[in-house]
Amino acid sequence: MKQSISQIKNSLKKKSISVEELHDEFFKKAKLNSNNAYNLITDKAQNKSLIDESQKRYDNSNSLPLDGIPLGIKDLFCTKGVRTTASSKILSNFIPNYESFVTQQLLNDGSIFIGKNNCDEFAMGSSNETSHFGPVINPWKNKNEPNNNLVPGGSSGGSAAAVAEGSCVASMGTDTGGSIRQPASLCGIVGLKPTFGSCSRWGIVAFASSLDQAGPLTNCVEDAAHILNSINKYDFNDSTSSNHKRDDYVKDLNKKFEKKIKIGIPSDYLKDVSQDILNQIENAKKVLSQHDIEFIDVEFTTTEYALSTYYILAPAEASSNLARYDGIRYGVREKGENLDDIYLNSRTKGFGDEVTRRILIGAYVLSAGYYDAYYRQAQKVRRLIKNDFERILKDVDFILTPTTPNEAFKIGDKLDPISMYKNDIYTVPTSLAGLPGVSIPSGLSSNGLPLGIQFIGNYFQEKKLLQLAALAEKELAFNE
Amino acid sequence: MSDIDIKRISYLAKLKLPQEKEEFYANSLKEIINWVDNLKQIDTNEVKPLHNVTNTTESIRNDEIKKYNLVEEVLSNAPERAQNFFKVPKVVD
Numbered sequence: 224m225k226q227s228i229s230q231i232k233n234s235l236k237k238k239s240i241s242v243e244e245l246h247d248e249f250f251k252k253a254k255l256n257s258n259n260a261y262n263l264i265t266d267k268a269q270n271k272s273l274i275d276e277s278q279k280r281y282d283n284s285n286s287l288p289l290d291g292i293p294l295g296i297k298d299l300f301c302t303k304g305v306r307t308t309a310s311s312k313i314l315s316n317f318i319p320n321y322e323s324f325v326t327q328q329l330l331n332d333g334s335i336f337i338g339k340n341n342c343d344e345f346a347m348g349s350s351n352e353t354s355h356f357g358p359v360i361n362p363w364k365n366k367n368e369p370n371n372n373l374v375p376g377g378s379s380g381g382s383a384a385a386v387a388e389g390s391c392v393a394s395m396g397t398d399t400g401g402s403i404r405q406p407a408s409l410c411g412i413v414g415l416k417p418t419f420g421s422c423s424r425w426g427i428v429a430f431a432s433s434l435d436q437a438g439p440l441t442n443c444v445e446d447a448a449h450i451l452n453s454i455n456k457y458d459f460n461d462s463t464s465s466n467h468k469r470d471d472y473v474k475d476l477n478k479k480f481e482k483k484i485k486i487g488i489p490s491d492y493l494k495d496v497s498q499d500i501l502n503q504i505e506n507a508k509k510v511l512s513q514h515d516i517e518f519i520d521v522e523f524t525t526t527e528y529a530l531s532t533y534y535i536l537a538p539a540e541a542s543s544n545l546a547r548y549d550g551i552r553y554g555v556r557e558k559g560e561n562l563d564d565i566y567l568n569s570r571t572k573g574f575g576d577e578v579t580r581r582i583l584i585g586a587y588v589l590s591a592g593y594y595d596a597y598y599r600q601a602q603k604v605r606r607l608i609k610n611d612f613e614r615i616l617k618d619v620d621f622i623l624t625p626t627t628p629n630e631a632f633k634i635g636d637k638l639d640p641i642s643m644y645k646n647d648i649y650t651v652p653t654s655l656a657g658l659p660g661v662s663i664p665s666g667l668s669s670n671g672l673p674l675g676i677q678f679i680g681n682y683f684q685e686k687k688l689l690q691l692a693a694l695a696e697k698e699l700a701f702n703e
Numbered sequence: 704m705s706d707i708d709i710k711r712i713s714y715l716a717k718l719k720l721p722q723e724k725e726e727f728y729a730n731s732l733k734e735i736i737n738w739v740d741n742l743k744q745i746d747t748n749e750v751k752p753l754h755n756v757t758n759t760t761e762s763i764r765n766d767e768i769k770k771y772n773l774v775e776e777v778l779s780n781a782p783e784r785a786q787n788f789f790k791v792p793k794v795v796d
Contacts, residue, residue: 419756465757
């Protein structure tokens, strides 16, 4: 049985385990890297002083909020002195000389990094198959086809697999169109994407800057609240960081809602879904209805345009963000006779197929003659999508949806990009609206694979959102 | 939709696609552009483009110089360097 952060901290406080023993337990598992969930595992020698300092704090009874907790970090966060690759060939030799804001907060709170988690290249993918370092294997198997290796989802696939296999207590991921929630769902764990602007993007390898958001992948909702307490802070260095007052997300997590709450279920999301997926929603509705929660059918008018909007805006921003990889100041440089050759060769050989494809889409929709028809039109439709959410959130407190349209699929199964993109149909609209969403495990499919449900809350209302998720988690009592 | 000039687009993106892959990317790009074309059905004449989703004002700061003296750290990732410079092939004759 996996232990929560609070339980582990209690054991450390009671001295039934030392920080070093705890570290070694996870480190040993990570070192096997049996699911390829890590691009890099931190040497124990490198962590030794952190382990000792943490133990000292426990000995002096002044431990920090995440003291000694072994975490995985998606290989998209810059970590000082530790190779950071974004799972790309072009950054395969990059050693940042600064620490991302989010990972710095986690270090300040005493946590210890077990390693850097594999992910889709530059976070572009929904299956972790686009990584330069090979696919990640989902620790779960289809009970009817136990020999097949399944995808963990993506792009934070290594983070999700690492938490699910138990090689770290929690992992930091990033979510642009579903990259935390979708892999969390396919690996049977909790994944939280906070409101855009909550957690600083400073030091995270940029994909689509108007959408990227950091968040935790954890075994339980309470762990997500612990991590959120650490990372959800204003940061001057991120120009889109919000300066609102943050809550304590752990305090009162299990407190009852003071008044009756309403949850909307979008009927348009449930058209054509499989019985397995439908069961998750029906079951959640059934168990939560006993708690003075009212369910209301709602209907979006913009859902069918969400993926198109996303696949114009995200590649456009990506093509511009990835212009910095030119082989001059850092990263892998390929030979060339002149400067232009160096740019062309380094970029062409440094990026994989999916990244190349998205850069091309981005360059196309931003190019002269197409900008208004695609990019500007998508920005306008994005406003309509946001308005659509705001209209519905006037009538209900939360929205409940499936997290994914399907269970984990076989590695190599989805070869054409559009069918891969459709994996994010339930997570992309929330990202476009900038709203917070949390995926929690809700049950198993008929093949014995985990499925998740997503709760969507209002802007910066992570506290209420996690309270609801904690209640649903308890009621669904999902166990491996 | 007009045909996609993959050579032009890839040059704009500073990519040199190998010839045998040009068609693969051209078809893929065409398929995706066709797929996102449904946005054109929506009348957005009265709609303003959305840039910042949470309506927060982007923070600005005074333009003050801070000295960190990180020359060695910054250059430590350089593929090629000469003294305190990034080294590149000759640009001007």
